[in-house]
Amino acid sequence: MNSLSSTFETLIRTSRKMETKMRKLFLTAAVTALTPLALAPAAMAAKPPSPSCPSGDDYTLAIHGGAGVILKENMTDKREAEYRKSLNDALTLGGQMLEEGYSSLDAVQYVVMAMENDPKFNAGKGAVFSAAGKNELDAAIMDGRDRNAGAVSSVTTVKNPIVLARAVMDKSRHVMLQGQGAEDFAKAQRIKTVKPGYFYTKRRYDQMRKKVKANKIKKQSYIDTPETKYGTVGAVAKDGCGDLAAATSTGGLTAKEFGRVGDAPIIGAGTYADNRYCAVSATGTGEFFIRAGVARDICSRREYLGETISESANHVIHTTLTEMKGDGGVIAIDEEGNYTFSFNTPGMYRGANKGGKTLVEIFEAK
Numbered sequence: 631m632n633s634l635s636s637t638f639e640t641l642i643r644t645s646r647k648m649e650t651k652m653r654k655l656f657l658t659a660a661v662t663a664l665t666p667l668a669l670a671p672a673a674m675a676a677k678p679p680s681p682s683c684p685s686g687d688d689y690t691l692a693i694h695g696g697a698g699v700i701l702k703e704n705m706t707d708k709r710e711a712e713y714r715k716s717l718n719d720a721l722t723l724g725g726q727m728l729e730e731g732y733s734s735l736d737a738v739q740y741v742v743m744a745m746e747n748d749p750k751f752n753a754g755k756g757a758v759f760s761a762a763g764k765n766e767l768d769a770a771i772m773d774g775r776d777r778n779a780g781a782v783s784s785v786t787t788v789k790n791p792i793v794l795a796r797a798v799m800d801k802s803r804h805v806m807l808q809g810q811g812a813e814d815f816a817k818a819q820r821i822k823t824v825k826p827g828y829f830y831t832k833r834r835y836d837q838m839r840k841k842v843k844a845n846k847i848k849k850q851s852y853i854d855t856p857e858t859k860y861g862t863v864g865a866v867a868k869d870g871c872g873d874l875a876a877a878t879s880t881g882g883l884t885a886k887e888f889g890r891v892g893d894a895p896i897i898g899a900g901t902y903a904d905n906r907y908c909a910v911s912a913t914g915t916g917e918f919f920i921r922a923g924v925a926r927d928i929c930s931r932r933e934y935l936g937e938t939i940s941e942s943a944n945h946v947i948h949t950t951l952t953e954m955k956g957d958g959g960v961i962a963i964d965e966e967g968n969y970t971f972s973f974n975t976p977g978m979y980r981g982a983n984k985g986g987k988t989l990v991e992i993f994e995a996k
């Protein structure tokens with residue numbers, strides 16, 4: 631009996647050691663797999679990150695993959711499983727980075743990069759098309775320590791717009807660059823660019839054609855139809871140093887026109903982080919999020935009214951936004967790492983990883 635239990639103990643110890651080794655290997659592989667893709671060509675203006683905070687399980691990460699009319703009855707089991715896997719993979723990558731002591735800023739950037747590379751989401755590859763048949767991408771990142779921020783809009787050749795947003799924050803004197811200027815900056819920073827065709831997916835192209843047709847028949851406004859609007863990605867995190875960060879990336883709304891810019895790259899609308907109160911990333915019909923200053927308002931309500939993060943997020947989504955007839959949702963965390971999801975659509979792809987405890991949800995909360 632004794633020798634059996636000691637054999638078990640040895641086995642458990644060995645498997646724990648192997649697990650730690652495997653996790654380290656996974657993280658190194660994930661970071662290096664993403665790094666060349668996002669930061670090449672080889673000279674790499676931006677160095678891959680290295681841990682700067684205490685390691686351990688004192689971290690929180692929350693992510694979203696867009697809000698909209700996401701109903702169980704409209705989704706096959708296979709499709710649902712694919713989304714769950716993508717969300718889980720993103721949570722695992724970000725969680726492991728945070729556990730190893732990487733900053734929240736690096737974690738939200740790498741999580742968003744991974745989701746930009748996943749064609750299921752409306753960001754990077756798989757982004758929606760404008761009415762002119764182009765993929766025009768928006769992204770923003772914000773550092774809760776000093777409220778420094780970087781944003782880009784309407785870029786068409788940058789493989790990972792969130793990498794460019796980070797470079798705007800770290801390497802330029804500005805907060806937001808758009809269009810050709812942003813592309814020129816990407817080139818100067820040697821950030822990976824691709825041919826615009828890289829972003830193409832048939833599913834998104836067909837959605838755009840359908841929407842353009844519908845708009846001709848029944849003159850609709852810029853506001854998207856529920857079936858085509860979801861898939862924006864975002865992440866918020868608190869790291870082992872206690873710092874908050876937020877990042878959001880999107881292709882915007884299907885069949886958008888005239889250089890339309892959404893809320894994702896507007897600091898205070900779709901993205902915001904302030905170490906003292908909150909980090910927020912939003913998804914939904916951006917026009918309303920800009921008009922309501924959603925992300926900043928959630929933080930301000932905590933600052934001025936002392937609301938909890940779920941009270942303030944719920945008020946802004948379920949009262950302010952809903953009264954304006956806006957639709958969408960947010961992920962938000964506070965300075966203690968409490969996280970919340972709030973949305974007024976039937977579903978939101980979402981998940982969290984709090985010190986290794988992960989959760990993935992898609993449909994309306996029961």
Ligand code: ASP
Pocket residue numbers: 696697752859860861862880881882883891892893894900912913914915916917
């Ligand atoms: N908020 C994004 C935008 O308006 C779209 C979305 O989240 O689905 O550009």
